[in-house]
Amino acid sequence: MTAAGTGRPAPPPPVPLRTDRLTLRHVRPEDAEALLWYYRREDVTRHLLDGPWDAERAAEQARHRSGRKHITQSGFATVLVAELTERGNGAEPGRLVGDISLWAVDETLSHGEVSWVADPELGGHGYATEMARAVLGLGFEHYGMHRIQAQVESTNRASARLCERLGMTREAHLRRNWWIKGAWTDTLVYGMLAEEFTTGGGTAGSDC
Incomplete structure (x- = not known):
């Protein structure tokens, strides 16, 4: 692991990450169809900069994200998909429950940001919480x-609740700072410090 604040990269991450019910692994180009399954939905992409996706966009994004494996400088990311390790809640093993990105905000590599998208068809079972907690770790x-932060479009209550379940602190409400799909929107900023993180912290909620 890197010494905080030095800007020296850590070794490549120990991927795949395994939790009680999920395997988090690097994105592969062949994940395009599985990503499209939920990124094609308007209710999933309404809080994102683009979308819903079509097949061409899904293939492009799967290729792009498959190359984002390690944080070695500011702006670089580790992007993972989370798949079920066993049958659960009507879904087969290997089904993607969502994807998640972690990147460095500045050149010290000690300040990170995380973002996620989860398949709403598998909501209500704590999968998104499990996925996000693993990446905070x-x-x-x-x-x-x-420090790791998350920026959430203010009407995205599911992601705001997830931040709160993870034990992140709401630190700011930025007014009309983000232009999304033809309108200015507000952003909520949540943050967590290293000393506040515990792998057992928070509880799985009813939405994610």
Whole structure:
């Protein structure tokens, strides 16, 4: 793990990450169809900069994300998909429950940001919480980050609740700072410090 604040990269991350019910692994180009399954939905992409996706966009994004494996400088990311390790809640093993990105905000590599998208068809079972907690652990315990933040479009209540379940603190409400799909929107900023993170912290909620 890197020494916080030095800007020296950590070794490549120990991927795949395994939790009680999920395997988090690097994105592959052949994940395009599985990503399209939920990124084609308007209710999934309404809080994102683009979308819904079509097959061409899904293939492009799967290729792009498959190359984002390690944080070695500011702006670089580790992008993972989370898949079920066993049959659960009507879904077969290997089905994607969502995807998640962690990147370095500045050149010290000690300040990170995380973002996620989850398949709403598999909501209500705590999968998104499990996925996000694993990546917070990666940021704090492997990359040695001292702070990780999440920026959430203010009407995205599901993601705001997820931040709260993870134990992140709401630090700011930025007014009309983000132009999304033809309108200015507000952003909520949540943050967590390394000393606040525990792998057992938070509880799985009813939405994610």
